[in-house]
Amino acid sequence: MIIHKKCEIEELPEGVIGQVGLDQLVHYTEEKHVSDNEKIQKILEYADREGLDLTYYSGCSEAGYDDIPVIAADWNGPSSDITNKHDWYNTGSKFVLTEGGQKKQKTARLAKLVEYLEKKGSAQLQWSDEWMACSDCYKAVRSSPDSYSWEPSYVWASDCEIVCRNCWENFIDDIIEYYKSDNHYGFANKALPSDFCLILENQGFTCWQDRKPWENEESCAHYEIG
Numbered sequence: 001m002i003i004h005k006k007c008e009i010e011e012l013p014e015g016v017i018g019q020v021g022l023d024q025l026v027h028y029t030e031e032k033h034v035s036d037n038e039k040i041q042k043i044l045e046y047a048d049r050e051g052l053d054l055t056y057y058s059g060c061s062e063a064g065y066d067d068i069p070v071i072a073a074d075w076n077g078p079s080s081d082i083t084n085k086h087d088w089y090n091t092g093s094k095f096v097l098t099e100g101g102q103k104k105q106k107t108a109r110l111a112k113l114v115e116y117l118e119k120k121g122s123a124q125l126q127w128s129d130e131w132m133a134c135s136d137c138y139k140a141v142r143s144s145p146d147s148y149s150w151e152p153s154y155v156w157a158s159d160c161e162i163v164c165r166n167c168w169e170n171f172i173d174d175i176i177e178y179y180k181s182d183n184h185y186g187f188a189n190k191a192l193p194s195d196f197c198l199i200l201e202n203q204g205f206t207c208w209q210d211r212k213p214w215e216n217e218e219s220c221a222h223y224e225i226g
Helices: 022-029 036-050 101-119 166-178 192-203
Strands: 001-005 054-057 071-072 089-090 093-096 124-129 131-133 141-142 155-160 159-163 206-212 221-226
Touching: 036 054, 036 101, 054 131, 054 192, 093 101, 101 124, 155 166, 159 166, 166 192
Parallel strands: 001 054, 071 124
Antiparallel strands: 054 071, 089 093, 131 141, 155 159, 206 221
16 A cells, blocks of 8 residues: 655544454444544555555645545456456355455445545545656646646656646756756657746746647747747
8 A cells, every 4th residue: 555645644542543344444434423534544554454555645736626635546346257367266166256356345345435535525536547646745646637628737857756736836947957858859848737837937938839729829839948
């Protein structure tokens, strides 16, 4: 399990600590006197103990999304096809779930608990292959589009670091240098989200080439210095 947070998850009050099974966890999550933070903590503890592939983000920096914790995973359960050898094993008398199939089953059941918290506005359930973490605040940003008009809520600061829209003003020099370094075409050709254009203009960049009228008359396609 991967946890993206700048500080440790706060300690739970005495009396809440303790291991619980999945059935008990379902009941625990529905308890009204237990805080949502404690419920999230228990879900993470269970996933860690069972070796489930969950990724936890303490917040969300994606445009259009609430800044609440994100719990991401591959939520698909085991295949219904018993000939799938990744999920099922033939004992000779019957088919049983493999260790991997059992983990998929437990993860799929956990999704119901996260959905319960999502309805309360306390957390959101997402797919792990569509999200990644800001390298500064560790909050979640989308790594793949969710609409035709989608733009990244992050920029690259190096080959292995991204910073979200809430953090990128702290890394302007690194970001500009990184994007300028791409000169495969004789000029920098990496795309930047439109929200970053004002920062470029404040840094002395001017529009070199406008977009075509059918693309967007008010936006710039390429910038140059001075």
